[in-house]
Structure formats: C-alpha cells, structure tokens
Amino acid sequence: MTRYNANDAVSLDCQSRDCNIAPDGLSKNEAAIGNINNIEEYFTIRSQILEREASVGFDWSCQHKASDNEYRANAILQTLRHNDNLRVYERAPARQGYGGQEHRRVCGDHFLSNADLIEETDVFKVAQKMPKGAHLHLHFNANLPPDFLLDIAKKMPRMFITSTDPLISDNDYINYKKCEIQFRIRSEADELPGNLFSSEYERGQTMQFSQFIREFPSHYMKASVDDWLKSKLVFNEEEVHHCLQTVKGAWELFDKRTRMMKGLFNYETAFREYTKQCLQEFVRDNIQYAEIRVNFMQTNQIWFDDGCGQITNEGMMDIIVEECERFQEINNEFYGLKIIYCTPRSFSETQIAAALDECREFKKKYPKYIAGYDLVGEEAAGKPLKDFIRQFLDFDKSCRDEGYSIPFLFHGGETLDIGTEVDQNLVDAILLGAKRIGHGFSLPRHPSLIELVKKQRICLEINPISNEELNLIPRMSGHSVYTLLANDVHCTVNSDNPTLFRSTLSHDFYQIMVGSSSMTLHGWRQLVEWSLEHSCMNKDELTASYGRWEDEWNRFLQWIIETYGEVEKLSDAETSP
Numbered sequence: 001m002t003r004y005n006a007n008d009a010v011s012l013d014c015q016s017r018d019c020n021i022a023p024d025g026l027s028k029n030e031a032a033i034g035n036i037n038n039i040e041e042y043f044t045i046r047s048q049i050l051e052r053e054a055s056v057g058f059d060w061s062c063q064h065k066a067s068d069n070e071y072r073a074n075a076i077l078q079t080l081r082h083n084d085n086l087r088v089y090e091r092a093p094a095r096q097g098y099g100g101q102e103h104r105r106v107c108g109d110h111f112l113s114n115a116d117l118i119e120e121t122d123v124f125k126v127a128q129k130m131p132k133g134a135h136l137h138l139h140f141n142a143n144l145p146p147d148f149l150l151d152i153a154k155k156m157p158r159m160f161i162t163s164t165d166p167l168i169s170d171n172d173y174i175n176y177k178k179c180e181i182q183f184r185i186r187s188e189a190d191e192l193p194g195n196l197f198s199s200e201y202e203r204g205q206t207m208q209f210s211q212f213i214r215e216f217p218s219h220y221m222k223a224s225v226d227d228w229l230k231s232k233l234v235f236n237e238e239e240v241h242h243c244l245q246t247v248k249g250a251w252e253l254f255d256k257r258t259r260m261m262k263g264l265f266n267y268e269t270a271f272r273e274y275t276k277q278c279l280q281e282f283v284r285d286n287i288q289y290a291e292i293r294v295n296f297m298q299t300n301q302i303w304f305d306d307g308c309g310q311i312t313n314e315g316m317m318d319i320i321v322e323e324c325e326r327f328q329e330i331n332n333e334f335y336g337l338k339i340i341y342c343t344p345r346s347f348s349e350t351q352i353a354a355a356l357d358e359c360r361e362f363k364k365k366y367p368k369y370i371a372g373y374d375l376v377g378e379e380a381a382g383k384p385l386k387d388f389i390r391q392f393l394d395f396d397k398s399c400r401d402e403g404y405s406i407p408f409l410f411h412g413g414e415t416l417d418i419g420t421e422v423d424q425n426l427v428d429a430i431l432l433g434a435k436r437i438g439h440g441f442s443l444p445r446h447p448s449l450i451e452l453v454k455k456q457r458i459c460l461e462i463n464p465i466s467n468e469e470l471n472l473i474p475r476m477s478g479h480s481v482y483t484l485l486a487n488d489v490h491c492t493v494n495s496d497n498p499t500l501f502r503s504t505l506s507h508d509f510y511q512i513m514v515g516s517s518s519m520t521l522h523g524w525r526q527l528v529e530w531s532l533e534h535s536c537m538n539k540d541e542l543t544a545s546y547g548r549w550e551d552e553w554n555r556f557l558q559w560i561i562e563t564y565g566e567v568e569k570l571s572d573a574e575t576s577p
Helices: 026-032 039-055 060-065 068-089 111-118 122-129 146-153 170-178 209-218 225-233 237-241 247-265 268-284 313-330 349-365 385-401 425-431 447-455 464-469 481-486 505-514 521-533 539-564
Strands: 134-139 159-163 181-185 289-295 336-344 370-376 436-439 459-462 491-493
Touching: 060 521, 068 122, 068 521, 068 539, 111 237, 111 464, 111 505, 122 505, 122 539, 134 491, 134 521, 146 225, 146 247, 146 268, 159 209, 181 247, 209 225, 225 247, 247 268, 268 313, 289 370, 313 336, 313 349, 336 349, 349 370, 349 385, 370 385, 385 425, 425 436, 425 447, 459 481, 464 505, 481 491, 491 505, 491 521, 505 521, 521 539
Parallel strands: 134 289, 289 336, 336 370, 436 459, 459 491
Antiparallel strands: 159 181
C-alpha cells in the first residue's frame, strides 16, 4: 500500500505533470493541423489531442495510480450521478419564471433552491461518506446549524436581544423584514431596558431573550419565533439571486448575519459547547483534520455567563485546546485541529503589529495548535495587504530568528474586479510567501500570477457555496475552480461559513462534482490529497495522517461497491412520472 512520504514535496502528485509524455505520433502530425487530407487522418489526430489533454488533467496522476476498486467505484458514481438527474431533478416540479416560462430542475443550479433535492441524491450520500482529509478554510464562529446556538441562548438568564427597529405591525410587518437583530450577554448594570414590540422602542434598548420568546407569538403570526430568528441568520435564494443584488449587497447581508451570530457565540457556555459540537460535526461529516479561523480581538473576547467581565484571547485558546484534547482521547478517528490566528483587515497598523506579537506568543505557548495567520472580513471594505507589509515582514523575520514558522494563509482575490487593490491582494500574498490563499477566485484572470502560484506551490482554499451566496457566481458551473484545476493549480474544497448557507463540507464537495461533467471520483481524491499535503501539519503528523486516511479511503471504495455495486443506469422511460 502506498504511504505518503512527507520528505517528498511532490509525492501526493503521484507523478509530476512535467513527466507526462505526449502520445506517440502526435508531434509529427501537428504540422498537418489545418491541412488535413482525409477523414481518417482527421480523427486520428483528434483522438491523439484528446488523449494528451486527458494526460495533463489535474486528476491524471490519481487516475494513473487508481486501483481496480477505485475505477469500479468511479464508474458507479457516474451512474449514480446520471440516475440522480433522472430520478430526482427531472421528476421534481418545474419552477415558473418570468413571463410564465417553465424552468426544469437541474443539478448544479442555485444551491439554496436545490438544497432539499440534494439531500435526496445518492451522489450526496456518497459525498457524506467520503473521508475528506483536511478542512482548511472554516470560520469557527459560523460552522454549526443556527438552532444550536439559539437553543443554548434560550437557557441563559442574562441573554438579551436588541433591534434596529421596533417590531410592530405597521406596513405589513415591514420592520420584521428589514430590522437587524443582535444578541449579547449583559450584566444588570449593562441593561438598557426596552420592549422590542412597542412603537416607543429605541434602537439599542435591550430586552431579555426569554421575555422576547414569550411575547413574540402574540405580535407576529407569520412564523414561529425560531423560524423567524433563523431566517435572520441564514441566506435565502430570493435575496441572493435577486436581479438587483450585487456583491456589495450580498456582503451587507453577510455582515448583518455575522453581527447577529457574534452575540450568540461569544460567551463562555456557548463557546465551550460550540467547540465540543464542532469537533463532533467534523467526525460526523467525515472530516479527519481541521484548521479553524478564530478571530482574536478585544471586542471579540467571550463574556462570562453573568456578563461581568470577559475571557482573554489566551483564555479562548485554552478552552479550544482543552476541548480538543479531551475529544481526541475518546475519538481517535479525528486526527487533530489547529488554529489560524485571525484579525480584522479593518485594524490599524499598530493593532496589526500587536496582534502579530500575540500570535507569536501563542505559537510559543501552543506550538502544536497555531497553524498560521490571516486577515479576515470583506476585502473590498477593509484594508489591502500592502498596507501592512512592514508589519508582516518584521513578523516573518522574528519567527525565523526565533527558529519557528507561522505561515501566512491570506484571503485574496475574493472579487469580480480586475486591477483593484482587492484583486492585487493576490500579488502581495504571493510576495509574502503565503502557504495558501483563501478563495483566490480572481486568479484565472492573471496568467503570470498562476505561474507564480504553481512555482511556489501555493494552494488555493476554494469555497464553492460561499462564492455563490456572496454573488461571485450565479451557478456552480461558472466557478473559477475548474479553470484553476485545468491549469494544474492545487486547490482544496472548503465550506467557509456554513451556518449562514445551510450547508456542510459534504455539500461543497457535491457542488464541485455536479458543477462539471468532467469531475470524477479521481478528482475528488486529488482535492482531498492536496488538502492533506497543504495543511500545516508537521512532517510526522502528515505522514501518520496520510497513512490513516488512505486506509479510510480504501474502506470508502469498498462501501461504494457494496452499497451501490448492483446499480444500473436508468433510462428516461424508467423515471417518467
């Protein structure tokens, strides 16, 4: 059985793309292109071109080394995909669009409109079962379903709710739709009492959450309090894909939701229980290892349950480390967790310098747990990387002088614009020696940067569903990941902020599969292998993890064969209503 050799930087490529050899005879026939004499010659050259195209595909190396079981499992998966289209999507009622036009349901359409149908598909069941290796781009405060934190908040006597607008019935309950809701644990001294359901309510006044829950049904009958609150937390298809929606508009909605999530997350009981549940969710979704992005700043520190004082950044680290080590003692199927130290890109130079110093101190105290450093928040609304070059260079030099490494794992290129400071974050991430780049959506528009990314072996953290919900793409088929993969840029699949998108990492892998007819089980495997290769695990951790993962992958292949081995390809006639 093949084992990962951490000393070989390219071993997970299986074979270097530079070693691919063009099929014999193509080179001498290339001169005939555009001057072909007969149909036999035409199709001979055509076949050779297609063979060479396949041989330089991003998943060629995994196809080349695939076992018989893997080839068989992939054939089954392609049959399941065909059958899902007929059995699930084509049998679903068409949706009516503008002018009464009927739109048939198709896989790879808007994620939020297809979410319920996806759950019915066999390909999604396979995605859930697949061992996914490393999850490398996950914002820690937006991973679990919203019910989890809302249910904890209901039990907290010092949990308060505020609104930007009074929740009254005027103008068909318009305030219920447009208001922004926030939560926070508050001490008695920090209360500012008000009734959200009164026309006299003023923005920022506080109402005890338990009281709000009791009174809500008598003021609003269109939804339960739970459903209404969840609707304020998660995106819906209409707002994401409305004809007037823009990237900026989508980010405005995103920021409202993260502010609402913050108060549900930032207190001791919720933070600790959330950490425990996240670890369990990783195992449930067959994620073997994770690097979570945690925000460290004074205004983000977690409150004590009575609202009297806050736990420091170091205290937050202690909680995560304690719960992770406790979890791994009884769950050896989870390989481990590391933390990416994050600060907002809205920080000043002084604040960034202080944060980088604290990140270094954390690396010394928690050497096993600090993975790297990143700036977070909307790129277009915050400061570009180039504003902090001095601080980043000083940080990198200090780490080297002290004998350790804290790689940069910057967000970059999460934009539709070209040539702006946001787009140029890609340049600075590369120059600063980033180990990975978060999103990198705009990279295909920069051929010279693609070459640099490949030469420096920088991996991109792709977030398919997030990019759709934040209006970068209308549907998965238009995602830049397929262009990146065609150019052999290393990529990983990630979920970003799944709480807000009603998704899991399995959903993102599903979307990657159905977004391109050329995606295969071999492609999935390559993406997973790259996630392990480009993680921040040390050599020993990586070697052990890859060996364990490969055993799980082989069991996964056997499960596909045993579960779906007898499946036959359906015809249209077999699926007609």
